[in-house]
Amino acid sequence: xxxxxxxxxxxxxxxxxxxxxxxxxxxSEPGTVVTEVTLDHAFLMSSYNTDSERAISNRSVxxxxxxxxxxxxxxLGLGYTARELLNSGRVxxxxxxxxxxxxxxxxxxxxxxxxxxxxxxxxxxxxxGDVYQRLHDAPTEQFDLIVIxxxxxxxxxxxxxxxxxxxxxGLANAKAHLRDGGILAVWSYAESSQFSEALRSTFSRxxxxxxxxxxxxxxxxxxxxxxxxxx
Numbered sequence: 001x002x003x004x005x006x007x008x009x010x011x012x013x014x015x016x017x018x019x020x021x022x023x024x025x026x027x028s029e030p031g032t033v034v035t036e037v038t039l040d041h042a043f044l045m046s047s048y049n050t051d052s053e054r055a056i057s058n059r060s061v062x063x064x065x066x067x068x069x070x071x072x073x074x075x076l077g078l079g080y081t082a083r084e085l086l087n088s089g090r091v092x093x094x095x096x097x098x099x100x101x102x103x104x105x106x107x108x109x110x111x112x113x114x115x116x117x118x119x120x121x122x123x124x125x126x127x128x129g130d131v132y133q134r135l136h137d138a139p140t141e142q143f144d145l146i147v148i149x150x151x152x153x154x155x156x157x158x159x160x161x162x163x164x165x166x167x168x169x170g171l172a173n174a175k176a177h178l179r180d181g182g183i184l185a186v187w188s189y190a191e192s193s194q195f196s197e198a199l200r201s202t203f204s205r206x207x208x209x210x211x212x213x214x215x216x217x218x219x220x221x222x223x224x225x226x227x228x229x230x231x
Contacts, residue, residue, distance in 0.1 A: 009035075009111050012102045016040060016158050019102055021111060035078060035113055037103075039158065047113050050080040052187065052211040052224035053149060057084035059209065060145045060185045061091065063228060068092040072143045072177070074131030075150040076103050079114040081187075085147070086121050094124050095143075097131040099150070104128050132165045135174040142179045153188040153225075154195035166195050171202040171229065184229040191225050203229035 010021040017040025026032045026048075034048040061069065067090045073082055076098035085091050098104050104126055106112050108119065118124060131150065151157040154166040164170035174184055184203070186195075191208070199206045207228040215222045 053080040054084040069144040071145040074148040101128040139177040149187040153190040186227040205230040
């Protein structure tokens with residue numbers, strides 16, 4: 001029997017395993033309700049702590065320094081990365097590619113906290129698809145920023161088989177989708193010296209930044225990592 005404070009909003013089979021969207025009230029913080037996603041019975045994301053997702057958007061815009069930016073985002077999730085980009089007056093358009101169509105449907109059906117806001121956003125386009133395949137293929141258009149928030153980390157990918165995106169060859173393909181002066185940004189829950197080296201072999205400047213926040217649910221700090229490739 002599920003706990004009385006837990007509501008299952010959606011439970012669906014996917015090529016990556018069972019996908020669950022749930023909402024629960026925090027017993028430790030009365031009045032606080034969080035939305036969470038699990039994939040293949042493992043925790044994936046939460047609306048409770050979105051600091052690093054928002055940070056990768058803000059830092060990407062800040063590092064670029066330009067205006068009228070066109071942004072490609074890999075991974076919709078609960079929408080906090082895309083929403084932060086849209087909150088910037090320097091961003092003209094955001095295209096999000098999400099591998100799991102169920103996640104796109106959750107947004108359209110109003111099941112996630114940012115549904116109303118993102119569904120009404122005129123500068124936002126959301127498409128089901130594989131962002132890694134998109135970046136592997138020859139570009140049909142180019143972007144000022146490409147923000148990837150898909151896998152747990154470069155060495156802990158969601159699918160069963162590793163793909164080439166995190167290699168020097170894969171990054172070179174991705175770089176072709178950037179305009180001059182563009183930035184590739186990648187989110188990870190862990191630092192990766194191997195991925196940093198692949199970035200340095202592809203981009204003239206690489207920045208790696210930790211984002212440390214207190215996770216009150218477990219009573220300890222957690223650190224996520226942001227990787228930026230710049231030319």
